[in-house]
């Protein structure tokens with residue numbers, strides 16, 4: 001094997017992170033929060049961290065530092081690289097290719113993916129690797145979700161004997177196993193992949209090709225975003241057909257809980273809130289509550305201010321429990337609570353919430369769309385935050401909620417189970433105070449039961465305050481998670497040195 005350049009002992013270790021969205025450049029969900037915060041957190045641990053993502057429409061940051069022709073299959077274009085600094089010395093490289101990335105949205109129109117997504121994201125990966133080949137191999141490549149699933153595959157195929165990149169280890173992180181990057185097999189030659197990849201132990205999945213499967217199979221280490229989800233995806237209930245594929249990699253699988261950006265989500269310094277507040281002085285939270293009610297055109301009188309406000313900020317898809325909410329929709333206006341929801345997604349759920357809000361203008365507010373400032377305001381102003389997810393790899397809003405003294409009401413799955421301690425059961429765990437209300441069964445009864453329990457606790461101010469404060473004292477910062485990633489990077493590097 002040729003001696004890889006750039007990984008010699010004593011040099012600063014470097015990681016090339018590849019993903020499809022990141023704050024502050026582009027965001028549709030939690031992946032963007034993670035990829036915005038992880039590179040600086042790694043930089044703070046002494047790593048040279050470079051994040052590569054597409055330069056989508058509307059992204060104007062960065063300075064062009066390189067341009068070269070890139071060929072993938074029979075497709076050749078000049079691709080540009082815009083470099084933008086991230087916090088703490090990390091950097092982003094935005095891949096400029098207007099034909100592929102200058103579009104209305106990152107992945108598709110409505111729920112329909114762009115038909116050339118396999119090329120769009122293969123080009124992202126190849127651009128990242130070719131840039132590294134020109135500027136020095138990283139110690140490790142860290143690829144995220146199906147969009148970057150070909151990074152480990154290319155490293156083991158096209159680049160296996162490359163003078164610079166040969167032997168580069170890779171780590172693959174699954175943020176959501178339900179999105180599998182499926183395409184027709186005739187894409188293989190167009191992506192520079194041989195027909196040998198169309199095998200059951202390679203990328204083949206029920207006659208098609210899965211880019212997610214490629215990432216899982218070929219990475220040296222595989223991670224996902226909570227311990228619980230790492231267990232769950234080995235079962236048919238949560239594996240979405242990939243449970244067997246994951247089980248084969250279980251020796252190299254780790255669950256690393258996401259951190260949160262504690263500067264961006266900080267009730268003491270959040271410019272989206274009308275007044276700052278903290279665990280020691282929660283009084284500013286009432287101003288946020290009044291502001292949320294006003295933004296939704298709900299009553300702002302004493303009765304509504306005293307009534308618990310339940311918030312939701314979410315993609316409106318089955319994953320997030322919207323079908324369960326639909327099943328209890330008639331009951332919601334009868335509860336002693338006000339509801340505000342912010343989200344976009346499937347038509348039927350958007351319609352349901354619009355209809356509910358129109359029918360109960362004094363109790364239910366619905367905003368369809370993506371609105372970062374309103375998301376912060378809801379986290380600040382709501383009393384409770386509802387996440388009745390069918391599955392939840394990690395989930396970030398339940399952590400944001402705790403930081404804002406907003407008590408999460410969640411289903412015991414994935415990262416929700418790992419980050420919220422239930423009011424009834426955690427009494428038994430010494431010194432670990434309750435931070436929320438957790439329910440198990442994915443049934444309308446269990447959801448209503450959890451809401452009833454939360455409303456009951458709200459009526460007991462001492463207990464409620466204790467829960468709020470316990471949540472606000474939790475440490476969800478990135479430091480610990482980034483340290484765990486470093487351990488995984490080291491394991492991946494060692495595996496390659498041993499010739500695995």
Ligand code: ADP
Pocket residue numbers: 028029030031033313314315342343344369370371372375394395396397
């Ligand atoms: P997922 O990535 O599955 O959607 P997460 O809980 O990990 O779920 O992350 C969702 C992120 O997207 C959070 O930061 C949340 O505040 C944000 N978000 C979701 N929907 C909206 C919306 N409609 N407007 C603003 N922010 C949103």
Ligand code: GLC
Pocket residue numbers: 029030031034175176225258392393394395396415
């Ligand atoms: C995915 C998951 C979500 C997770 C996020 C970031 O979008 O659905 O649970 O928090 O990725 O890892």
